[in-house]
Amino acid sequence: MPNKIGRRQSRIPRDSFFFERVFPILLIILGVITLLLIIVAAGILLGLIPFS
């Protein structure tokens, strides 16, 4: 999970359907699932969601 950008890197193509259309939607969906899982886990921790 890199975090520093250099200068001469390979570029994301401008006309890519995946990077222009699919990726933003995918990112939002994965983010929402992450939030939901954290809410469920926090709910279990706080006793709001019962488990045996």
Added chain:
Amino acid sequence: MSLNQILPFISTIVMAVFTVYVLQRFLARRKLHFLFWGLGLAMFGAGSFAEAYLSLAWNKWVLFTWYFFGAVLNAGWIGHGTVYLLFRKRWVHVLTAALLLGSLVALVLMLQVMPRLDASQFTTAAPISEQYRDIMPAVSDGATVRLTTPFFNIYGLLTLVGGALWSAYLFWRKRVLPNRVIGNVLIAAGALSIGFASTLTRLGYGSLLYLGELVAATLMFAGFLVAARPQPAEAAAPARALTSPS
């Protein structure tokens, strides 16, 4: 053999290869994020191996391995590796101390439960993820270790998935390194699949856990390989290469 007996064996093999791959990187580069990723992945693999073993026979220390390393610790330790990668600050060492202390507390709580396991409830006919609640005592009866799992798993989910999605977004926004965009999405999707399966297990639906683990192991390993793959421009200019999982 049933599918639920075969899947953990395959996950164990995938995780063993993945762990060796990451720990080799640690030995070569001495970066702490590789160490925590490697240890967390080793815990994941140990949990998968314990599942495989418990599908064939009973051993209380294998159950210890499955729960302590597979259910409690591994997500938090893998996620902490991502924290070391993204934030090279002193406060990360404070978090490391908290993680170690929390792991120690969980270890003590787990050891306290060991004499109270009810082995008579064990059967090889069902996955351990569907019967561990009958073998371990309830939280109200002293199995307080079960209260620790959400802490480690929320931390692991936030850091591993959040870190991967954030990295993917940064590369996408800067329009560079498409392999790291895709690699980080695969890592996030893999971590989410095990998070989803674990949550279902916690809620009493444990039958999908082994499939979730195999999907997670495969996606995360694939994501790591894709993100670490050197790009033509990087190979031409290694001095300017990014900080990366490679």
